[in-house]
Amino acid sequence: MKIGMLGAGTIAQAIARHAVRHGHEVVLSNSRGPDSLAPLVQDLGPLASAATPAEAATADLVVLAVGWPQIPDVAAQLPSLDGTVVIDATNQFATLHPRPTVADLGGITGSEYVASLLPGARVVKAFNSLFARYIAADPRHEAGRQVLFLAGDDAGAKDTVVRLTSEFGFAPVDVGSLREGGRLLQLGGPLSGLHVLKQD
Template identity: 40%
Template sequence: MSYAIIGFGRIGQALAHAFARKNIDVTVASRRPPEALAPQAQAIGPTILAKSLREALETDTIILAVPFEQHGEVAKALPDWTGKTIVDAMNSLAPLEEMDGLLSSVFAAKAFTGGRFVKAFNHLIATTLATDPVVEGGHRVVFLSSDDEGATAPVATLARELGFAPINLGKLNEGGTLVHARGRVWGPLIFQDVFKKEP
């Protein structure tokens, strides 16, 4: 399985730190050229590989860590997203009427034709997400939600490999509402730093 993080701001860099801790290769890309990202990527770790957006989109699993309003621009980079798993680590402050009254992930998923869309890694602030998720015998929880049950399992596997404890909340319009920003109303699990003890 190959991975990419699109967006190299605070959330993108926090996720890169998670990959680096476990020596897992991940491509990072943004609107900036790879050479502009390379020094920061190398400073995080040798498994963090700054590449072009085109190269990043060749991976199997793509984590969206761009500002929500830029997701459409990323989606246009491929005519068909079949075979790709898209992990939505974004949050939106846009009014619901700007998203046809839909949850942000449901709205964003429509732009990625054929892709498998999973909401994950969005509920923690970047400074928390960047720290080691293993603390005193427990693992920091990340919440997952998707309308594609088959897509959730590999993202949960990735979360475990990164040291997190994944919890599946179910479909986006059910448990997913707990971790969504909806206009100015935030889901009750947003910013909740929860740990799961190992049995």
């Protein structure tokens, strides 16, 4: 599978490393241009490359892992994502400094907002509820596998994400739709920052 990364920060890099380790091609992108990603691409190896966000978004599956304030700008650069599975790994931090604040979205969840900016995309919320170090680490432990909560409105898209993340070693758990499940996963929800293992 070719996986396009919108963003190249800590979360995107962690997911990219899992992907290349399991034989998937990754195409990284950021706001500074492909040349700025040359050291990271070299570190990840021959299955990694860099491109513009628009080019990365033509991959088989796309991971959105940018800062919350950047999402509208990134979405505006993308081609049609009709039918594309998009993993939304974002959290609605309006600001991080001097202290974190959460964006007020009214009655919708963060992923519903993201989906509204990516018409036709098959959005699956995942990875946002885990601290970065748990995403980067080997999800297989003596006591079990790291649980990865996910939510989405498209059953086929969720199946794709379940298969991919299971291959990485995670134990994916479907918690429902972007609305109901998304509320559980987003900042302030009962599953946000919850790190548990599933015994096999």
